[in-house]
Amino acid sequence: MPELPEVETVRAGLERHLLGRRIVKAQVRRPDLRGPLPPRMAEDLTGRKIVALERRAKYLVIRLEGELVWLVHLGMTGRFTLSPTDPGDPGKHDHVLLWMDGGGHVAFNDVRRFGSMDLVAAQTLASHKSLRDLGPEPLSEEWCSQSLAIALEGKRTSLKSALLDQRVVAGLGNIYVCEILNRAGLSPRRSAHTIVGKEGRSTTRTARVVAQTRAVLKEAIAAGGSTLKDFAGVEGDLGYFPHSFAVYGREGAPCRAAHCEALIERIVQSGRSTFFCPSCQR
């Protein structure tokens, strides 16, 4: 599923192709994604120009004329495909179709239907149920060693689970949390509060997490987002190629750290796979 870098890549692609364009026709082919789509969504989208494309955590915030916001979450398998002309027969899992002025065509495809969409007044966006409890953006200035320490103070859950908690920091998912903890040299099994250091320390563990999070996300965004089998970018396959991970998906393979002879292990935490190096990560 798309995590923050993939959603950012989709946002940038949509912006490049759809900003300033008008939706001349919209069609909902399946109204039941994760939940029901907003009633009359197709009618409400029709005729509106797209005036901004933003992202908050893993949500696409698509601003439309008339102070209306189309809020889209890609879930596990959601993707947008663009084509210059109407491709004809929609795909089996193309649930929402848009026709743009100038002939462009947009399909929202979601095999597992874990995606979600809503239409909200711009004024009420910040208080939207899906956005109001989100923590800071990991690439923003406000997220720092100190704010992370405050968020993790007293948390008894695992460090892995804590970083997946969108209220702690917003936008990280299973793959990147594994990669971040590997780079930060921290065990995913640690109780979250144990990385909160004493004040005044120069290299606290929270600082390492913050620094590695930024590094991993920036690299992934630069690479155009990572690609797994059910993620496709907005411009077809152009610019998308498999990303190489240090630990994710590498169970039993040798750790790539210099002089480390350990093998990557896989464990299950909160029902999801965690990959880590038992030697490098403590």
Next chain:
DNA sequence: CATGCCCCCTGCACGC
């Protein structure tokens, strides 16, 4: 409040 479990859905890889 915090935490953990279960579920939504479909497709694919794997072993038999």
Next chain:
DNA sequence: TGCGTGCAGGGGGCAT
């Protein structure tokens, strides 16, 4: 060509 099992990047609801 088959079948059953486990697994997949998210998040919300519910029980404890």
